[in-house]
Amino acid sequence: MNPDSYVANHVKGLPRSGIRDFFAIVSEMPQAISLGIGEPDFVTPWKIREASIFALEKGKTSYTDNRGLLSLRKEISRYVSSFFGPEYDPSSEILVTVGVSEAIDVALRSILNPGDKVLYHEPCYVSYAPSVTLAFGEAIPVATSPENSFALDPDAFEKAWVPGCKVLMLNFPTNPTGGTADLEKLERLAKFAVEKDLIVISDEIYAELTYEGEHVSLASLPGMKERTLLLHGFSKAFAMTGFRVGFACGPDWLIDAMMKIHQYCMMCAPILSQEAAIEALANGSDDMERMKEQYFRRRNFVIRRFNEMGLSCHLPRGSFYAFPCVEETGLNEVDFCHRLLREKEVAVVPGTAFGPHGKNHVRASFSTSYEKLVEATDRMELFLEILASESKCREAS
Numbered sequence: 001m002n003p004d005s006y007v008a009n010h011v012k013g014l015p016r017s018g019i020r021d022f023f024a025i026v027s028e029m030p031q032a033i034s035l036g037i038g039e040p041d042f043v044t045p046w047k048i049r050e051a052s053i054f055a056l057e058k059g060k061t062s063y064t065d066n067r068g069l070l071s072l073r074k075e076i077s078r079y080v081s082s083f084f085g086p087e088y089d090p091s092s093e094i095l096v097t098v099g100v101s102e103a104i105d106v107a108l109r110s111i112l113n114p115g116d117k118v119l120y121h122e123p124c125y126v127s128y129a130p131s132v133t134l135a136f137g138e139a140i141p142v143a144t145s146p147e148n149s150f151a152l153d154p155d156a157f158e159k160a161w162v163p164g165c166k167v168l169m170l171n172f173p174t175n176p177t178g179g180t181a182d183l184e185k186l187e188r189l190a191k192f193a194v195e196k197d198l199i200v201i202s203d204e205i206y207a208e209l210t211y212e213g214e215h216v217s218l219a220s221l222p223g224m225k226e227r228t229l230l231l232h233g234f235s236k237a238f239a240m241t242g243f244r245v246g247f248a249c250g251p252d253w254l255i256d257a258m259m260k261i262h263q264y265c266m267m268c269a270p271i272l273s274q275e276a277a278i279e280a281l282a283n284g285s286d287d288m289e290r291m292k293e294q295y296f297r298r299r300n301f302v303i304r305r306f307n308e309m310g311l312s313c314h315l316p317r318g319s320f321y322a323f324p325c326v327e328e329t330g331l332n333e334v335d336f337c338h339r340l341l342r343e344k345e346v347a348v349v350p351g352t353a354f355g356p357h358g359k360n361h362v363r364a365s366f367s368t369s370y371e372k373l374v375e376a377t378d379r380m381e382l383f384l385e386i387l388a389s390e391s392k393c394r395e396a397s
C-alpha cells in the first residue's frame, strides 16, 4: 500500500506548523525559558473553573444545541453589544464553536467555492493560509510592515485586490506582531470591503488585550455588520485555551451556512466549557483586568530591553507578543532562534513561521512571568554580545 496515493493532494502540500517543530526541541530542554508559546501563562481564574466543576457535579454531561447553549448565546449577545458595539440575535446570529480555530475553518468552508480568493495580512496567525487551502480557496497575503508598527494597511489591500477576491480576513490586535489599526484605517478598510463587495472575517480574539486606545470592532462601523463575521473566543483574555470554546457573530444566512458544517463535523462545543464561558462573560472582568495589567507591565519591560540591547522593536498596541527585528545581528530569523535556544536556552519563534513576510523577525511572547522575562532578556543580551564579538573577529581576520 502506497500511503502517498491515499493522502489528498491539497493536504500533502500543507506545511507543518513551524511552531510545533520548534517546540518539540524546547520540550527536551528543562532549563529553557520559553517565550514561544501563544497562550496565557495564567491558569484559568478559579470562578470560571468552578462553574465547570459545578456543571459536572450537576451531571451536565450531554450534547448541547448545535448552536451552543441558549443561555451562553444570550450572554455572548450581551457581552458583544457592550464591548464591541453591534447587537446580535442569540437565536439566529451567534454560533458557539470549538475555539476561534473551528470558526475560521467553518467560515471559510461555508463561503468559498474552489478558486475564490481570500485577502489577509501577513505576518498572521499560522492557520490562515492552511485554512484557506483546505477550503480550496486561494490565499493572497498582503504584507504589513515594521515601519508602520505592522498596522493593517488599507493601501496595501487596495493594491493587492484582484477580480475573484471574495473574503477579507483580518486579525487585530494581531498575532504575531501586536499591530492594530486606528479608526481612520478601519474606516478605509470598511469602505474598501463595501466597494469590492467582500465578506470580512474579523478575528478579534485579542480585543480586550489592547493597551493603546480603545479596540474598535470592524462590525461596529456603519454598513459593516451585514458583511462581517466577528470572531471571538475565550482562549486569550480569559486564559481558557484548554476549554476550546469560541464564537462567531454574523448575518443569519452565514451563521446558518456555518451551522450546516459545524453540526456534522463538531456537533457542539463541550458543555462543561460552555458553562465555564457563561461565568467568564458574566463575572470574569476583574480577573481579566488583573491579567491585562501584568501583560501591560511585561510588554513595557520587554520592549524597552529589546531596544536597549539593539533588537529594534515597535511597541505592540495589543496581544501578548513582541516582534523584534534580528537583521542587525547578521543572522536570519531561523538561525537566530536555533542558536539562541542552543546557546542560551531561550526559545523564541522565527517570524517566518507566520508567513514569508515575517522574515528577519522573531516572535517573543510576554505571556511569561516578569521574573522569567528578566532572566530571558539578560540571556538574550549575552547572546547578542557573543554575536557582536564573532562579527568583530570576522572583520579583523
Ligand SMILES: Cc1ncc(COP(=O)(O)O)c(C=O)c1O
Pocket (backbone or CB within 6 Å): 038, 098, 099, 100, 101, 102, 125, 171, 174, 175, 203, 205, 233, 234, 235, 241, 244, 245, 246
Ligand atoms: C489570531 C488568532 N486567532 C485564533 C486563534 C485560535 O484560538 P482558539 O484557541 O480560540 O482556537 C489564535 C491562537 O493563537 C490566534 O492567535
